[in-house]
Amino acid sequence: MEEFRTLVLYRSQHGTTARYANWIADALNADVMEASKKNFNDWSYRMTRYDMVIFGGNINEKGINGIKDYKAAISKERISNYAFFCVGSYPASEETVEAHIIDNFKENERPKAKLFYFRGRLDFIGLSWLEKKIMGGLMKAIEKKYEEDRTPVESEILEAYYDDVDWSDKSYIQPLVDYVKSFMTPEQLAYMEPIAAERVAERTRIEEEEEAAWEEEMKRREALYYENEAQKEKDRLKKMSKKQRQYYLWKKAQNEGLESVEELKKEFGVEFEEDIETASEIESLDDYSEHEDAADDIQEEEK
Numbered sequence: 001m002e003e004f005r006t007l008v009l010y011r012s013q014h015g016t017t018a019r020y021a022n023w024i025a026d027a028l029n030a031d032v033m034e035a036s037k038k039n040f041n042d043w044s045y046r047m048t049r050y051d052m053v054i055f056g057g058n059i060n061e062k063g064i065n066g067i068k069d070y071k072a073a074i075s076k077e078r079i080s081n082y083a084f085f086c087v088g089s090y091p092a093s094e095e096t097v098e099a100h101i102i103d104n105f106k107e108n109e110r111p112k113a114k115l116f117y118f119r120g121r122l123d124f125i126g127l128s129w130l131e132k133k134i135m136g137g138l139m140k141a142i143e144k145k146y147e148e149d150r151t152p153v154e155s156e157i158l159e160a161y162y163d164d165v166d167w168s169d170k171s172y173i174q175p176l177v178d179y180v181k182s183f184m185t186p187e188q189l190a191y192m193e194p195i196a197a198e199r200v201a202e203r204t205r206i207e208e209e210e211e212a213a214w215e216e217e218m219k220r221r222e223a224l225y226y227e228n229e230a231q232k233e234k235d236r237l238k239k240m241s242k243k244q245r246q247y248y249l250w251k252k253a254q255n256e257g258l259e260s261v262e263e264l265k266k267e268f269g270v271e272f273e274e275d276i277e278t279a280s281e282i283e284s285l286d287d288y289s290e291h292e293d294a295a296d297d298i299q300e301e302e303k
């Protein structure tokens with residue numbers, strides 16, 4: 001039996017398409033390679049040694065990244081078994097796939113254009129200056145619309161634009177994996193599947209480890225942030241007059257819903273002059289607002 005050989009080629013600007021390419025390669029025990037412009041001859045020639053070639057590209061303002069080179073290589077090397085996948089931020093649907101086929105393939109190319117679409121990631125912070133400008137224009141157009149006139153997808157994308165949202169999911173590749181498997185003989189499939197399962201399990205283990213390490217790192221950063229904030233608050237209190245300090249802590253106790261201010265007094269090492277039993281009593285003090293304003297001014301000065 002000849003082993004069924006699959007090659008996954010991809011172009012990715014921010015890593016999501018590369019991630020999908022590796023998931024696909026694992027699930028099919030395929031080889032995977034970045035198909036850059038520079039190494040066109042290398043990957044184009046390499047394709048001829050495979051039974052199936054899968055081309056992947058992220059979607060940007062020009063369409064599917066790499067599509068022109070992919071089509072040129074297919075025609076140059078006379079490749080007959082191939083499929084495409086693309087990664088974008090819009091939700092997957094038949095209409096989305098249809099629109100990308102129309103945008104990226106001429107009418108005579110469409111009958112052979114087997115395209116799969118996977119949802120990716122929108123991380124505004126990681127974009128280049130130019131990408132931010134392009135995306136900014138797109139988002140402004142959505143923002144201009146009244147909220148009730150925006151489609152649910154537009155609202156979702158707009159929300160994601162201000163945050164890092166990752167919609168990518170390994171399970172989305174299944175239809176593409178099944179499509180490639182349909183070209184294999186039962187023997188080829190039986191040979192491929194256990195090796196692929198091992199590769200999938202290994203990557204899952206690595207990804208889980210990476211995620212756990214990332215979560216630990218986030219916790220560490222958060223703890224550091226709160227430590228810094230606490231230190232800043234202590235320094236701020238040192239700058240206040242005795243009276244301001246009292247008001248500041250009473251207010252803090254009130255904001256945090258504490259029954260008494262005793263804990264805070266201990267924590268900040270503050271002695272009080274006036275004998276006020278509960279946080280709510282501060283509101284009734286004649287000169288309360290005056291002291292509160294002074295305490296707020298100190299906070300403002302720091303900013």
Ligand SMILES: Cc1cc2nc3c(=O)[nH]c(=O)nc-3n(C[C@H](O)[C@H](O)[C@H](O)COP(=O)(O)O)c2cc1C
Nearest residue numbers: 012013014015016017058059061088089090120121
């Ligand atoms: C400049 C720019 C234009 C984009 N245009 C589209 C688009 O037209 N349709 C879409 O679904 N996603 C669009 N996206 C979203 C990307 O395709 C998505 O973030 C994808 O996950 C990027 O893949 P990568 O991480 O492999 O580069 C655009 C992103 C950028 C930065």
